[in-house]
Amino acid sequence: MARVDVAESSSPPRESAAPLRPSRLRPGALVVAVVVLALAVAAGLLIGPVHLSPWRVLVALADKLPFVHVRSGLSAQDDAILWELRAPRVVLAGLVGATLAMSGASYQGVFRNPLADPYLLGVAAGAGLGATIAAVYLPAAAAGAVGILPAAAFAGGLVAAGMTYALGRSGGPARSAGTLILAGVAVASLFTAAQTFLQQEHVQTLRQVYSWILGTFGTASWAQVRLIVPYVAVSAASLLLHRRLLDVMGVGEEEARALGVNPARVRAIVVVAATLGTAAAVSVSGLIGFVGIIVPHTVRLIAGTSYRRILPLSILYGAAFLILADIVARTAAAPAEIPIGVITALIGAPFFLVVLRASSRSFR
Amino acid sequence: MSSVGDAAAGLPVRLRGVSVAYDGITALRSVDVAVPAGGWLCLVGPNGAGKTTLLRAVGGFASVTTGEVLLGESPVAVLGRREVARLVARVPQRPEVPPGMTVVDYVLLGRTPHIPYLGVEGASDLQVVASVLERLDLTRLANRRLETLSGGELQRAIVAVALAQESPVLLLDEPTAALDLGHQLQVLELVDELRRERSLTVVSAMHDLTLAGQFADELVLLSEGRVVAAGGPRTVLTPANVGLHYGAAVRILEDEDGRLLVLPSRPRRRR
Numbered sequence: 001m002a003r004v005d006v007a008e009s010s011s012p013p014r015e016s017a018a019p020l021r022p023s024r025l026r027p028g029a030l031v032v033a034v035v036v037l038a039l040a041v042a043a044g045l046l047i048g049p050v051h052l053s054p055w056r057v058l059v060a061l062a063d064k065l066p067f068v069h070v071r072s073g074l075s076a077q078d079d080a081i082l083w084e085l086r087a088p089r090v091v092l093a094g095l096v097g098a099t100l101a102m103s104g105a106s107y108q109g110v111f112r113n114p115l116a117d118p119y120l121l122g123v124a125a126g127a128g129l130g131a132t133i134a135a136v137y138l139p140a141a142a143a144g145a146v147g148i149l150p151a152a153a154f155a156g157g158l159v160a161a162g163m164t165y166a167l168g169r170s171g172g173p174a175r176s177a178g179t180l181i182l183a184g185v186a187v188a189s190l191f192t193a194a195q196t197f198l199q200q201e202h203v204q205t206l207r208q209v210y211s212w213i214l215g216t217f218g219t220a221s222w223a224q225v226r227l228i229v230p231y232v233a234v235s236a237a238s239l240l241l242h243r244r245l246l247d248v249m250g251v252g253e254e255e256a257r258a259l260g261v262n263p264a265r266v267r268a269i270v271v272v273a274a275t276l277g278t279a280a281a282v283s284v285s286g287l288i289g290f291v292g293i294i295v296p297h298t299v300r301l302i303a304g305t306s307y308r309r310i311l312p313l314s315i316l317y318g319a320a321f322l323i324l325a326d327i328v329a330r331t332a333a334a335p336a337e338i339p340i341g342v343i344t345a346l347i348g349a350p351f352f353l354v355v356l357r358a359s360s361r362s363f364r
Numbered sequence: 365m366s367s368v369g370d371a372a373a374g375l376p377v378r379l380r381g382v383s384v385a386y387d388g389i390t391a392l393r394s395v396d397v398a399v400p401a402g403g404w405l406c407l408v409g410p411n412g413a414g415k416t417t418l419l420r421a422v423g424g425f426a427s428v429t430t431g432e433v434l435l436g437e438s439p440v441a442v443l444g445r446r447e448v449a450r451l452v453a454r455v456p457q458r459p460e461v462p463p464g465m466t467v468v469d470y471v472l473l474g475r476t477p478h479i480p481y482l483g484v485e486g487a488s489d490l491q492v493v494a495s496v497l498e499r500l501d502l503t504r505l506a507n508r509r510l511e512t513l514s515g516g517e518l519q520r521a522i523v524a525v526a527l528a529q530e531s532p533v534l535l536l537d538e539p540t541a542a543l544d545l546g547h548q549l550q551v552l553e554l555v556d557e558l559r560r561e562r563s564l565t566v567v568s569a570m571h572d573l574t575l576a577g578q579f580a581d582e583l584v585l586l587s588e589g590r591v592v593a594a595g596g597p598r599t600v601l602t603p604a605n606v607g608l609h610y611g612a613a614v615r616i617l618e619d620e621d622g623r624l625l626v627l628p629s630r631p632r633r634r635r
Contacts, residue, residue, distance in 0.1 A: 020494055020506055022485070023469050241482045247469065248476055250462035258423060258456075259529070260449030260477035305464030308484075 023247075023306030025313070033316035037094070040320035044090035047327050049334060050081050057082060089220040092228075093326040093340075094319035096217075096281040097291055099232050101318025103274035103281075104292015105299075105310050106239050109246035110270040111165075114297070114359040115181045115352070118278040119289035122160040122187030127275075127282035129191040129198075130156020136202050150231050153279035156191070161275050163187045192287075215288035215341035217326050228280040235277030239311060242270055246307035288322070288341045290348020295321050297355055374401030374563035375451060375532035377422055381431035384417050384589075391417040393589045394431060399582070401532070402563035404556070406570055406580030408600070410610050413586040415569035416457070419535045422567055424448045435533065449477035453526035454535040458542075461510045467521050468506040471496060474528030496527045500554065516547035523551065527558065534559070536568035540575070548572070552579050573614075573626040577601050585609060597624050 045057055052074070060072035060082060074082065100118055107116035107123075118124045134152030164187045168180035245266050248256050256263045281288075295318040296310055303309040322340070325347075329340040377399045384392040392414045399405040407415040420426040421433050424440040433440040435451045443451070453474070462470070474496075475489040497503045500520045505513065513521060519542065526534060536555065540548035556579055559566050570576040576583060577597035585593040585600050587609040593600045601624055606614045617625040 020468050020490055020497075022472050022490070022493075023466065024484075244479070244484055245482070247462075247465075248473055250460075250465065251473060252460040254425065255456060255459055257425070257445060258449060258452075258454050259473060260444075260446035262445060300464070304466070305462070306469055 023304055023308055025309050029303055029309065029313060030316075033313050033320075037316050037320040037323075040323040041090055041094065044093070044323045044327055045082065045086050047331060048081070048086060050078065052078055052082060088222045088225055089217050089326065090323055091225050092220040092284060093217050093322045095225065095228060095232055096285045096288065097295075097322025097325075098315040098319040099235065099277040099281040100288060100291035101295035101314040101321070102236060102239055102311060103278045105296035105307065105314045106242075106246065106270050106274040107292065108296060109249060109307050109310075110267045110274075111180060112250065112252075113180050114355055115178075115293070116184075117290065117292035118157075118274070118282075119188070119287060119292065120181050120352075121184040122164045122191060123157045123184075123275055123278050124282050124287045124289070125188040125191035125195070126160020126163075127153035127157035127279040128287055129195045130154065130159075130279070131283045132195045132198050136198055149283040150228060150280045153283040154231075154276055155279075157275040157279040157282070158272065160187050160191055161271055165271075215286035215344075216337065216339050217285060217329075218337055220284075224284040228284055231280035232277055235273045235280070236315060238273035239270065239277075242266060242273075243307045243311045246270070246311070250305075286339075286341065288344055290344045290352065291318060291322060293355060294344070294348050294351050297351070375436045375565055376401045376403075376434075377405075377533055377565055377567060378434040379418070379421065379431065380434065382418075382421055382428055382433060383430045384414075384421055384426045385429050386417075386427070391426075391589050392421065395586075395589075395591055397584055397591065397594070399565050399567060401565055402559065403582065404559060404566040404568070404580045406568050406576040406583050407586060408570060408573055408576050408583055409586035409592075412588075413609075414589040415586055416537055417589075418586065419454070419537050419567060419569055422533070423452050423454055423535055446477050449529065449531070451531050452533045452535060453529035453531040455523055455526045455537065455539050457537040459522055461518070463511060465510050466507050467502055467510065467513070467524075468493065468497070470510055470521055471502070471524045471528050474525040477529060477531075492530060493528055496524050499558070500524045500527070515542055515544075516550065519543055519547065519551055520554075523554070532563075533565045533567070536566065536570075538569055538571060541571065548575065555579075573601055573606065574624065577624040577626065601626055 042054070046052055046054055056072045056074050056078075059070050060074055060079065062068050063070050063072060072079070103123075104117045107118065107121060108114055131149045131153040133156070134148050138148060164180065164184045167183035167186065245261060248259060248261050249263060249266060251259070253263050256266075296314045299310050299313045299317055303313055322344075325343045326340055329338045329343050332338055379395050379397040381394045381396060382392055383390060383394050395414075395418065397405065397418070407418055409415055417426055421428055422440070424433070424443065424445075428441065435443070435448075440448060471493050472485060472489065475485055475492060479485050479489060494503075497506055500523060502517070502520055502524055505517060505521075510518060510521065519539070523539070534555070539555070540551050543551065552575060555566060558564060568576075568580070580597070582595060583593075583597055583600040584591055585605055592609060593605050601616055603614055603616055606612055606626065613629050613631055615627050615629045617627060619625060
């Protein structure tokens with residue numbers, strides 16, 4: 001009687017020959033994301049108060065390729081608009097968007113919390129305070145070519161991440177999604193207050209810092225791009241290497257250990273890497289919220305919950321998203337600029353509510 | 365990767381004078397237990413007797429204060445986490461099920477101890493997963509999300525993760541607590557078949573004494589962290605033992621194959 005159908009039912013031939021499809025990144029999904037990013041970049045280069053011919057811009061881009069020498073026919077002024085104003089702005093927005101989205105996804109995986117985001121965890125505020133301190137007390141170094149800003153922002157971001165995690169853990173045994181975010185909000189308020197205080201004390205030296213709180217790409221330059229590229233690259237490489245381990249973390253602390261993984265070490269490395277990227281982004285763009293919520297959750301909807309897809313796709317769609325948001329920021333109220341943090345918050349806050357509602361059901 | 369833990373070889377498990385304390389409370393007191401390679405040992409005992417703690421000790425999770433746990437010849441305390449994971453797989457009582465994950469991705473996680481730390485799975489890992497899915501009749505569910513599975517299907521998926529680890533020792537903590545009777549038997553029969561096929565060493569904790577007696581070679585009755593009875597079902601499952609340690613009156617019957625049936629027996633009300 002106890003001889004049950006398990007053994008027998010595997011013998012009749014069925015569609016068992018169908019190949020297994022584990023969640024790897026599929027080339028098709030990657031191609032679509034690259035195309036979307038390319039379109040966003042094109043829009044970013046072409047849209048603005050001065051009309052540039054798409055064809056000439058394309059030729060000018062081709063001219064920058066190695067071994068290609070073609071004349072775009074852009075006037076000197078248009079050429080400067082393209083290369084000194086729009087291109088660095090698009091590239092910077094892309095780098096920052098990619099970084100924030102990737103960091104958000106990583107925090108979500110490692111804290112197993114769908115609401116985690118560099119902004120909501122207080123990491124961005126910590127990075128902002130770190131950068132402000134550097135700008136106030138080490139103005140010479142902060143203005144230097146190498147730039148101490150990202151390093152100071154990194155230190156501030158790490159302190160904030162550590163505080164949020166410690167507070168969130170002590171808040172309750174259940175480690176509910178809400179507890180960590182409440183801790184993050186408290187830490188963010190504290191650090192933002194400290195930053196504002198410092199700014200008030202040093203109004204003269206700190207003109208440009210003020211715009212940080214809501215974020216902007218209004219002062220984007222190639223120098224800023226060069227400043228953050230190394231940090232962003234290291235951060236992205238480290239996080240991408242951990243993409244499969246982020247999936248392992250999904251089964252919980254003890255099960256991860258039973259599978260031979262050290263969850264504390266994975267968490268530490270991922271938090272440090274994501275904070276490094278966030279700090280670099282914050283040090284050039286200021287505090288831009290919700291990108292780390294909007295992009296990874298949208299990617300989840302289309303590509304599933306494996307970090308092997310979420311991380312690379314979040315990088316590409318994050319870049320595209322922030323380039324597009326920046327277009328809105330500089331054109332919606334032209335000639336004035338809306339801080340880009342306002343745009344992302346307008347989209348992100350409703351999005352946050354949706355995720356919050358969904359998470360109170362499925363995520364525990 | 366044919367180390368000590370080749371699944372075909374089988375691996376005995378031994379506990380020598382193991383004591384475990386959490387926060388100053390002693391959960392196990394100098395426990396001696398031995399399971400031969402390919403054997404099935406079932407831990408029974410009332411709630412809080414130390415069954416789960418003993419399983420955790422075998423998996424290297426408990427803070428053992430005295431004594432040692434041996435996997436084959438190696439003390440578990442000196443092995444790294446990955447090495448232990450290659451030797452011991454566990455089916456937890458109530459695992460967290462990652463929302464949105466598909467069955468194949470979930471089972472593939474079981475290959476983690478065999479995949480380089482920052483690497484991804486190879487063809488051989490996918491082969492193992494395919495054969496485990498086939499064996500557990502999960503192939504047709506491979507691309508389903510875990511939360512859409514029925515209780516029995518989900519339990520098979522959880523067992524599949526442990527089997528994909530290809531570890532010679534399998535720990536089961538109340539593997540059937542959430543299942544109805546039919547699925548309980550189905551899962552236990554499956555474990556028994558796999559144990560014979562692969563000479564797995566099985567250590568399980570079970571509340572149902574009848575099932576424990578029918579599936580295990582040997583039983584260990586734990587009470588307040590001590591081994592109070594050990595041996596075959598007939599030695600351990602006596603009305604006296606159950607009455608003393610569970611505080612329950614039972615009758616022990618035999619079916620026509622000589623297997624034991626442990627039945628609660630309510631005392632008469634009258635008088």
